[in-house]
Amino acid sequence: MRNEAQTKGPRRLIVFTDLDGSLLNHGDYSWEAARPALDRIRELGIPLVICTSKTRKEVEVVRKEIGITGPFIVENGGGIFFPPAYAFLPTGSAIILDMYRCIPLGVSYARIRSFMEEVGESFSIRGFGDMNVEEISRLTGLPPDKAVLAKAREFTEPFVMEKKEELHALERAAHVKGLIITLGGRFFHCMGYGNDKGGAVTRVKEIFSRHWQERITTIGFGDSPNDFPLLRAVDIAVLIPHEDRGFEDLALPGLVRAPYPGSRGWNEAALKIITGPSAGKRRTKKGHTT
Ligand SMILES: [Mg+2]
Structure with a gap:
């Protein structure tokens, strides 16, 4: 398997994703339907950053199972963890926590x-x-x-x-x-205070941006109100519908609505954005793309 940390893709993209109800189905927690998009993301060397309300221990299990190697954000933005493969990133004030560099954004x-x-x-x-x-x-x-x-x-x-x-x-x-x-x-x-997914997403983007010295386009996936700060912090926001009650009420310029709930919707939207003609376009404050 190629290491996404060492592979430079043609475009500087970062994908941020919520887990439950987004990359993982709400009901059976399966991510299998997202495999084609996950493979493509890996092939292109795009960092895939999990951003969830789950704990580090819970995320470690999911990362291992799916084979995701990127940095990850836990407990609703409480902390960002950079695995050893990302030790090259300028994480500044990060502390060492077990095998990770960790930026705690929440309180202990x-x-x-x-x-x-x-x-x-x-x-x-x-x-x-x-x-x-x-x-x-x-x-x-x-x-x-x-x-x-x-x-x-x-x-x-x-x-x-x-x-x-x-x-x-x-x-x-x-x-x-x-x-x-x-x-x-x-x-x-x-x-x-300030413990939310949006702040953590912005921090990760800044760190990659310092390292790459290039303009970055961020893509974010979420399904629930606690994902709204994540979706507001990215350039291309993808809202995943709930299995039982459709989309959350969110108005955001350029918002992409996935065609299906869970991993199937995640897969379709991700493939379209990453490989489609609009890939790399940025949403401006006015909602136009550049
Ligand atoms: Mg969710």
């Missing part, structure tokens, strides 16, 4: 946990850090071996709240500590 999990423990007496909340693997498995529907990976948090804490009316008071308490509360598909999440 320890800081979030200490907040959760501090307010735990006053609110009806329970975070992943308070739960055992069986409980996380039951709440997420993940098998225990996958639930272990989801529990390995570094930048964000998913939690449940029994009394929803407490939300505003909890948000106020979080703000004082520089933290925010967001609502995801199944859980509330506590994380640092």
Whole structure:
């Protein structure tokens, strides 16, 4: 297999993608339908950057399974990880974390946990850090071996709240500590200010741009509201429809709507953009292409 890090394609493209409901089907988590586009991306030496709310441990499994080698963004933009094959990139203030260079954009999990423990007496909340693997498995529907990976948090804490009316008071308490509360598909999440996919995508683009010294066109794939910052940060944004309820309501100049949900839609849109006549065109602020 060619190493995308060492291969220079004819155009400077970077692809950013969400996983669940985008590259991976919502229902069966399969990515097989995206294989043709994934192969093409690899052949062209285009970095494929996963950008997900999953943890590093969960992403490591997916990367290995699909054979994706690029840098990756975890926990909704909490951290960017550059594998050893990308050690040539000017990552600046990155810290060494295991085999990776890591740029933490969120706050540490320890800081979030200490907040959760501090307010735990006053609110009806329970975070992943308070739960055992069986409980996380039951709440997420993940098998225990996958639930272990989801529990390995570094930048964000998913939690449940029994009394929803407490939300505003909890948000106020979080703000004082520089933290925010967001609502995801199944859980509330506590994380640092500025912890979003868009900031992380922009940071990765800047790093590649410093290295390549060329203009870059970025392509981004997402299906849910937590992907909107990602889609706003890229030049060519692709919205993937949900299997059951179609497209999220997002208005963005030049937005590409994939023809199918999940990996099949991802494949079609990716092939069209990467190999089509409009490849490499940039969306301007006015929504025109150049
Ligand atoms: Mg998704």
